[in-house]
Amino acid sequence: MSGQRLGPATPRQRPVPEATVARLPVYHRALATCAERGLTTVSSSDLAAAAGVKAAKLRKDLSYLGSYGTRGVGYEVAHLLACIGQELGIAQQWAVVIVGVGNLGHALAGYAGFASRGFRVAALVDADPVRAGGSVAGLAVRPLEELEDAVVSCGASIAVLAIPAPAAQEVTDRLVAAGVTSILNFAPTPLVVPAGVDLRKVDLALELQILAFHEQRKADLARGAAG
């Protein structure tokens, strides 16, 4: 890594709030767009607009990483891009194991957005003997018995779970035992992991149900106003 050896490497900042962490990738993407357009500097308000947040929020978020802007001018695009990229570990290639190659897992295995962000789908695992043995997106699908070996042999610390809910906890336990320390869960069930293991969930039906709740309210409102 050609990282600077002085302060900037890991200057032990005040801890970055989780809400801020969740926006850093958005800022990174917005900055990349700015760079593509040939901009060399951006103001907080322009960048915030591109990222879909308020300017004050963006400035406070960046302040947790340090002072990267110039008063009266704005932020230097390339520099800020590099700083946020370093925080996110963009330079590094993260090996990811996907467990479950059904409908969804199949799509995730071929999702271009992962590769372009530094994630390499390093192994696919599936419990179904029909699927295991085949290959998806140019990668062999391995049987569930080889889960641990798949994790260890590619050195993955991140796993994606795209399996039915009933199997999710057991597979999670095995992943953690094999050395995985971050899990992205698509199974619609809560998972328990030991301290030190990060867990995020994506629940597709839930997202629609939240929208349906609001649709329902809108309909009730309209009915109340009209009738």
Added chain:
Amino acid sequence: MSGQRLGPATPRQRPVPEATVARLPVYHRALATCAERGLTTVSSSDLAAAAGVKAAKLRKDLSYLGSYGTRGVGYEVAHLLACIGQELGIAQQWAVVIVGVGNLGHALAGYAGFASRGFRVAALVDADPVRAGGSVAGLAVRPLEELEDAVVSCGASIAVLAIPAPAAQEVTDRLVAAGVTSILNFAPTPLVVPAGVDLRKVDLALELQILAFHEQRKADLARGAAG
């Protein structure tokens, strides 16, 4: 607005916080599991454990919907299931239009979790002439020119966007103009919608980037402790 209808339909509670709304589907699912197991009542602590939250949080969440529990006993499973189901519009069939039938849209079109939660994928639309005209998951894929017609003819108020980022805002505008009032966005770009339209986003690469951030911190920490 002033007149309370007092009917069973909309007892006009204090407004339900957004964070609570986002958990109602989780509770609903946990309750469904309880019902399958033949339980007739559950305590807040048992239900909370099944939903992966703390008991106090669950009780406060439910308190926004009304008083459905019995002190000293717990909640009647069937009753609470019905109450939450009503809030979420479970009884209703929501027609959903999916725009973009690539890798991800294809998987979403065939996702069983939608159908089982009251969502009917009513139309598929894609800009690619090769895909349009074909069929996916037993449904014809219509060209982008027919977007408005697809929305109107199936009466969909909910749309799912699984298209590349550059096209997302324009398609959004057209969807809104055609009458869509809720959008689930998978395109990695911020969208602007008018007031009254609900918008949620699912950003798959972002989720992994958040995990990578924490992986990076863990690695830094280990390095600091060891070397």
Added chain:
DNA sequence: AACTGTGAAGAACTTCACAGCA
């Protein structure tokens, strides 16, 4: 005795508004 419902305290996050610097 057991368990819910909730006011009050606490924590996290957002927004404001302005001091401070280029």
Added chain:
DNA sequence: TGCTGTGAAGTTCTTCACAGTT
């Protein structure tokens, strides 16, 4: 003057702890 960085205020969400009910 223009824009960043940030203390302070405001808002939302979570947790606590206990009064109230069966």
